[in-house]
Amino acid sequence: MSVFVTLLKKECLESWRQFSWFWVPIVFILLAIMDPLTTYYMPTLLDAVGGLPEGTIFEMPDVTAADAMMMSLSQMSMFGVLIIILLTMGTISGERKSGVAELILVKPVNHSLYITAKWLAKLILFLSSFIIAMLSSWYYINLLFDTITFTDWFYMVVFYSLWIGFVVSLTIFYNSFSNKPGLVAAKTVGTLVMMALVNSILFHRLPWFPNNLSTHIGQMLNEGRLSQELWATAIILALLNGLLLFCSFATFRKSTH
Amino acid sequence: MDQALELIKLLWPLILLQFILTIAALIVWYRTEETKGEKWVWLLIILFANMIGPILFFIIGRRDR
Numbered sequence: 001m002s003v004f005v006t007l008l009k010k011e012c013l014e015s016w017r018q019f020s021w022f023w024v025p026i027v028f029i030l031l032a033i034m035d036p037l038t039t040y041y042m043p044t045l046l047d048a049v050g051g052l053p054e055g056t057i058f059e060m061p062d063v064t065a066a067d068a069m070m071m072s073l074s075q076m077s078m079f080g081v082l083i084i085i086l087l088t089m090g091t092i093s094g095e096r097k098s099g100v101a102e103l104i105l106v107k108p109v110n111h112s113l114y115i116t117a118k119w120l121a122k123l124i125l126f127l128s129s130f131i132i133a134m135l136s137s138w139y140y141i142n143l144l145f146d147t148i149t150f151t152d153w154f155y156m157v158v159f160y161s162l163w164i165g166f167v168v169s170l171t172i173f174y175n176s177f178s179n180k181p182g183l184v185a186a187k188t189v190g191t192l193v194m195m196a197l198v199n200s201i202l203f204h205r206l207p208w209f210p211n212n213l214s215t216h217i218g219q220m221l222n223e224g225r226l227s228q229e230l231w232a233t234a235i236i237l238a239l240l241n242g243l244l245l246f247c248s249f250a251t252f253r254k255s256t257h
Numbered sequence: 258m259d260q261a262l263e264l265i266k267l268l269w270p271l272i273l274l275q276f277i278l279t280i281a282a283l284i285v286w287y288r289t290e291e292t293k294g295e296k297w298v299w300l301l302i303i304l305f306a307n308m309i310g311p312i313l314f315f316i317i318g319r320r321d322r
Contacts, residue, residue: 023315
């Protein structure tokens with residue numbers, strides 16, 4: 001166990017050194033509050049920028065609090081996920097390239113502990129940033145739009161965390177048998193794009209497909225109840241997380257021997 | 258002018274966070290000895306590509322050790 005703690009500390013120290021603990025929360029907050037804020041102030045913005053002909057009437061679509069919250073989430077699923085991938089792509093492959101991995105694994109360190117420590121360190125960083133970001137967007141949405149209850153917010157954060165975990169697990173899985181960070185990122189993004197494609201084709205047949213998580217969360221925020229599909233998607237995501245992590249143990253062991 | 262002031266009042270959280278991010282990137286840029294590629298190019302990127310610039314610098318700009 002103490003080996004694990006040491007490995008975890010090393011990972012966290014590395015995030016400190018790369019200033020990730022500083023800028024990831026800030027960027028996530030920016031991503032989360034940008035859309036709700038600009039949507040709310042759009043009339044004022046248009047007014048200030050001007051250039052509209054006299055008498056133009058703009059029909060602003062009504063944006064509910066749930067819609068605004070979903071705007072934050074969709075920013076997270078685009079740029080947030082991209083940042084997560086870019087920051088995780090080198091976690092093992094980069095160490096392989098520079099020889100740090102060999103230095104560590106020469107010692108009697110369990111391979112699965114090595115991977116789990118990396119996984120957990122990344123997860124702690126991204127989840128705490130995500131929670132801070134969602135807290136700030138929650139604050140603004142309650143202020144500017146309408147109230148979203150704490151329970152709804154809490155469920156949203158918990159369920160969406162599974163998706164963040166999935167992205168981290170997937171990136172680490174591709175890491176486990178590669179020494180090229182760029183390739184890892186490309187494979188991860190490719191997989192996510194493929195999944196989105198499959199989802200857009202089979203959307204009606206597979207309501208539990210992982211990519212539907214945001215849709216179900218949106219539904220939950222609108223209707224205020226947890227649907228069966230949301231639970232099914234969440235359970236599948238959790239299982240996928242475990243499976244990917246387990247596979248990375250195996251492939252990592254194979255590729256280092 | 259009035260309207261500009263109004264806008265700043267509305268959007269100050271965004272502006273403040275962007276500002277902090279840029280300043281942080283500048284400090285790290287100043288203290289980094291070796292960057293990937295020319296160092297002065299990174300200064301331009303940080304200053305003029307707002308939000309994306311600092312992020313790019315943090316992710317790929319610095320050479321490890």
